[in-house]
Amino acid sequence: RSVGILGVPINRGQTNPGVLYGPAAIREGDLIKKIKGQWHEIHDHGDLGFDYVPEDDCADQPLVKNSHSLGRALQKTIVSAGEVCIVVGGDHSLSTGSIHGHSLAEPDICLLWIDAHADINLPMTSPSGNMHGMVLSFCVKELREYMPQIPGLEWLKPTISAKNIAFIGLRDLDAGEKYIIDQLNMTAYSIHDVDKHGLPEVLARSMDAINPRGNRPIHLSFDVDSLDPSVTPSTGTRVAGGLTFREGMYIVEEVANTGMMSAMDLVEVNPTIGTQADKERTIDCAIRLVGGALGKKREGEYPQNYQLP
Ligand code: DIR
Ligand code: MN
Ligand code: MN
Ligand code: MN
Numbered sequence: 468r469s470v471g472i473l474g475v476p477i478n479r480g481q482t483n484p485g486v487l488y489g490p491a492a493i494r495e496g497d498l499i500k501k502i503k504g505q506w507h508e509i510h511d512h513g514d515l516g517f518d519y520v521p522e523d524d525c526a527d528q529p530l531v532k533n534s535h536s537l538g539r540a541l542q543k544t545i546v547s548a549g550e551v552c553i554v555v556g557g558d559h560s561l562s563t564g565s566i567h568g569h570s571l572a573e574p575d576i577c578l579l580w581i582d583a584h585a586d587i588n589l590p591m592t593s594p595s596g597n598m599h600g601m602v603l604s605f606c607v608k609e610l611r612e613y614m615p616q617i618p619g620l621e622w623l624k625p626t627i628s629a630k631n632i633a634f635i636g637l638r639d640l641d642a643g644e645k646y647i648i649d650q651l652n653m654t655a656y657s658i659h660d661v662d663k664h665g666l667p668e669v670l671a672r673s674m675d676a677i678n679p680r681g682n683r684p685i686h687l688s689f690d691v692d693s694l695d696p697s698v699t700p701s702t703g704t705r706v707a708g709g710l711t712f713r714e715g716m717y718i719v720e721e722v723a724n725t726g727m728m729s730a731m732d733l734v735e736v737n738p739t740i741g742t743q744a745d746k747e748r749t750i751d752c753a754i755r756l757v758g759g760a761l762g763k764k765r766e767g768e769y770p771q772n773y774q775l776p
Contacts, residue, residue, distance in 0.1 A: 470507050470761060471550040472499065474514035477540050479523075479533035480560025480599035483703040485739025490514055490555045492738035496750040498555075502758040510550070515543055522619070530590035531598050531617050538619030540564070553757055556734035558703070559586055559599040562688050563623055566606050569730045570626035573684040576729070577677035578606075578632045581718060582690035583706040585637055585644045585655070589613055592643025599735075600641075603632070609651050629653050631683075633673035635718070636661065636693035639706045658708060666714045670721055684729040687722050687760060689715075691735050691753060700741045701749035712752060719759035731760050 474490030491514075499509055517540035523533045531537070541564035554565045559582070569576055580586070580603070587603040588594075589610065604610050608625045633654040640648075648655050654676040656669040664672075678685065691699040695709035710718075722728050736753050738746045759765075 468507060469550050470502075470509045470553060471512050472509060472553045472555065473512045474555050475540075475557040475561040475564070476514055477517075477537070477557040477561050479519065479536050480558040481595075481597045481703055483737055483740070486556065486558045486703060486735060486737040488738045489557055489734075489736040492746070492750055493555055493733075493736060493753055496747075496754055498754050498757065501754050502761055502763060507551075507761065515540070517543055520619075530593070530596065530615065531601065531620070532596045534598070534617045535619035537598055538617075538622070541567075541620075542622055551728060551761070552730045553761070554730065554732045555757075556732065556736070559602055559688075559690055559732070559734045561734060562586075562602045562732045563598075563605045565730060565732050566602075566686060566688075567623060567626060569684075569686050573729055575683050576627065576631070576686050577683045578627055578686045578688060579673060579677065579718075579722065580632060580634045580688050580690075581636050581693045581710075581715075582634065582688070583636055583638050583658075583692045583709060584690070584704065585634055585640050585648060586690075587644045587647050588641055589643060589647070590615055590617060592641060592647075594641055604647075607632070607651070610647070631677050633677045635666075635669060635673060636710050638708060639704075658710070661710065661714070666710070666717060667721075670718055674721075674725070678725075678727070681725060681727065683727065685722060685725060685727045687719070687728055687731040689719070689731060689733050689756060689760075691733070691749065691756075694752065699736075699749045699752050700745035701737050702735045702740065703737050704735075715752070715756055716759050716765065719756050720764070723760055723762040728760060731757065733757055
């Protein structure tokens, strides 16, 4: 299958504007060249173009900051069928668009959410008003009756059931988020669970829960703040005690091994945070995660027709 890369330099789902430079920095780190395997074709679709809208200044609703601008930008996130789509952010609000678009292209997706945060605040439970912490409340069908109409986001309809979502790496949840996860009986592995059972076990249980027959297209939503801040320091909401680099790589390689990944979000790389070394480390890690998810193997590999000279 061929691979499409889409940059989504969206930054109004949170408050640090520098996350806008994520796609450019990841491209400059030589993403395309480094992930190119022998067996897939890569189309770079460039960055999603969008305008922010002035209505956001008049704040006709206080619940979701910049909702008109986000709504207009997110509606354009199309995930094309038949191509593995890599969506490079930008902040995590972009996943409302990519999940919506992916669900239209592939009706039976499951969602693996790798994040320090659950990003499932309802607009009313959000302590921040930042949309990157509310992504899943817009996507989950079971929360429809609790969702208020948000101006600019009326088009965004929930497309995925709570039982088809698994979280790994959680360690900073708001009360409303934990309550929703418990009420909907969602598959959620915190960093405590990772320590207790080990990452391979937690990942296997997650995949069993959301993709028991292994026949569903997988949407992998990877927030780089899931990893320990020593691994990905250049991100807006660092939380101590995260997944290791090796655990992150293990996740993406295992997802690649299923052969069923059809979309991946790689979000919250903010190259304006930290030192030059922090930024380089974060971007290098982001690129390795994408490469691993596309089937690049740390164990080594060679093309099918390879021969010794
Ligand atoms: C917090 C932080 N739960 C919020 N969320 C973050 O604003 O809703 N998500 N940082 O990635
Ligand atoms: Mn294409
Ligand atoms: Mn997130
Ligand atoms: Mn996060």
